Amino acid sequence: MADQVNVMLYGLGAIGSFYAFILNQSNRVRLTVVARSNYEAVKNNGLHISSINHGDHVVRPAKVLKTPAEAGETYDYVVCVHKAIDQSSVPKQLAPVVGEKTCIVIIQNGVGNEDPFREAFPTSPILSCVTWVGAKQDQPGFVKHQASENTQIGIFPNKKLDAATEKSRLDEFASLLRAGGTPLDVEANIQVQRWEKVVWNCAWNSLTTLTMLDTHTWLKSSDDSMPMTRRLMREVIDVARKCSVPIQYNLIDTLIDRILGMPPIGSSMQIDCKMGRPMEVDVILGTPVRKGRELGVPVPTLEVLYTLLQAINVRLKANAA
Numbered sequence: 169m170a171d172q173v174n175v176m177l178y179g180l181g182a183i184g185s186f187y188a189f190i191l192n193q194s195n196r197v198r199l200t201v202v203a204r205s206n207y208e209a210v211k212n213n214g215l216h217i218s219s220i221n222h223g224d225h226v227v228r229p230a231k232v233l234k235t236p237a238e239a240g241e242t243y244d245y246v247v248c249v250h251k252a253i254d255q256s257s258v259p260k261q262l263a264p265v266v267g268e269k270t271c272i273v274i275i276q277n278g279v280g281n282e283d284p285f286r287e288a289f290p291t292s293p294i295l296s297c298v299t300w301v302g303a304k305q306d307q308p309g310f311v312k313h314q315a316s317e318n319t320q321i322g323i324f325p326n327k328k329l330d331a332a333t334e335k336s337r338l339d340e341f342a343s344l345l346r347a348g349g350t351p352l353d354v355e356a357n358i359q360v361q362r363w364e365k366v367v368w369n370c371a372w373n374s375l376t377t378l379t380m381l382d383t384h385t386w387l388k389s390s391d392d393s394m395p396m397t398r399r400l401m402r403e404v405i406d407v408a409r410k411c412s413v414p415i416q417y418n419l420i421d422t423l424i425d426r427i428l429g430m431p432p433i434g435s436s437m438q439i440d441c442k443m444g445r446p447m448e449v450d451v452i453l454g455t456p457v458r459k460g461r462e463l464g465v466p467v468p469t470l471e472v473l474y475t476l477l478q479a480i481n482v483r484l485k486a487n488a489a
């Protein structure tokens with residue numbers, strides 16, 4: 169088919185499975201997935217998605233692989249939806265499937281996630297996404313998508329490419345997501361949304377993990393919890409602004425109102441910790457702390473949480489090894 173689009177999805181966990189389902193809905197997409205712990209389940213029985221918004225489906229990708237290298241071909245899009253635990257080790261895994269025309273798409277929490285990919289593939293376009301999809305994989309190959317669903321997408325600009333090329337990749341990939349029936353916003357400067365989401369994740373992911381409480385129980389736990397949460401959010405916004413990412417301080421009120429308007433939640437980091445899996449400490453807290461230090465922005469609250477979470481991660485990584 170002339171306009172067929174060859175897509176590889178790397179990281180078939182809860183969120184990866186959701187986007188695998190969405191992309192597979194488009195009749196233009198020929199989908200390859202790279203799975204790890206759920207490889208046998210998905211290869212043998214397909215990927216089972218149960219979604220409040222989309223209903224129940226079994227997805228059968230064209231190819232289910234254990235590693236990108238097995239593909240023996242390059243792709244139009246390589247979509248990274250793995251946990252950003254050891255981000256700089258991933259580009260070399262992907263090298264066999266990245267050709268001249270490959271566009272990398274990143275759908276992960278965190279900031280700075282794009283950098284190792286830009287370094288490894290300097291002439292490739294990169295699209296960067298923030299996801300507000302809530303999903304979990306209860307057993308290998310069985311994913312539940314809760315009602316929460318939105319994707320923000322934009323270009324991670326590459327000076328080596330002309331803007332029209334990058335825009336055409338953005339338009340095409342956005343059209344594939346739309347064909348799959350998921351809501352999305354195309355953003356002019358996606359770093360704004362990435363940093364806004366990281367303000368959220370620095371707060372709720374860290375605090376729910378360190379306390380093992382849900383968000384609302386944490387906020388009611390003492391007179392100090394709300395002011396500390398607000399201080400933490402403010403520090404991350406200070407860093408973002410110093411990085412020339414124009415975020416307003418009223419985001420703090422917006423995020424507090426948003427969480428209080430929702431049922432209490434834990435976080436993906438809290439789940440990782442409970443399951444004994446390494447957590448995304450570096451892209452969520454590490455980058456803001458490093459940028460803060462580099463640019464002379466005081467981040468004392470953030471530094472304490474980062475230090476504690478790094479220590480817990482040492483334990484989790486030792487258990488996982």
Ligand SMILES: NC(=O)C1=CN([C@@H]2O[C@H](COP(=O)(O)OP(=O)(O)OC[C@H]3O[C@@H](n4cnc5c(N)ncnc54)[C@H](OP(=O)(O)O)[C@@H]3O)[C@@H](O)[C@H]2O)C=CC1
Binds near residue numbers: 258299436
């Ligand atoms: N779950 C959610 O509701 C939300 C998650 N996110 C973000 O989406 C991204 C994906 O999260 P989610 O799907 O929940 O995660 P899951 O834990 O469900 O799945 C993660 C996937 O990445 C693989 N993986 C784990 N570590 C590595 C690594 N070091 N290198 C390569 N692959 C790895 C896992 O392999 P294996 O099969 O071996 O475990 C699995 O396939 C994360 O950035 C997360 O923060 C954002 C919003 C909401």
Ligand SMILES: CC(C)(CO)C(=O)C(=O)O
Binds near residue numbers: 277302372
């Ligand atoms: C699902 C959501 C939005 C909750 O904070 C999230 O991003 C996470 O848990 O990492």
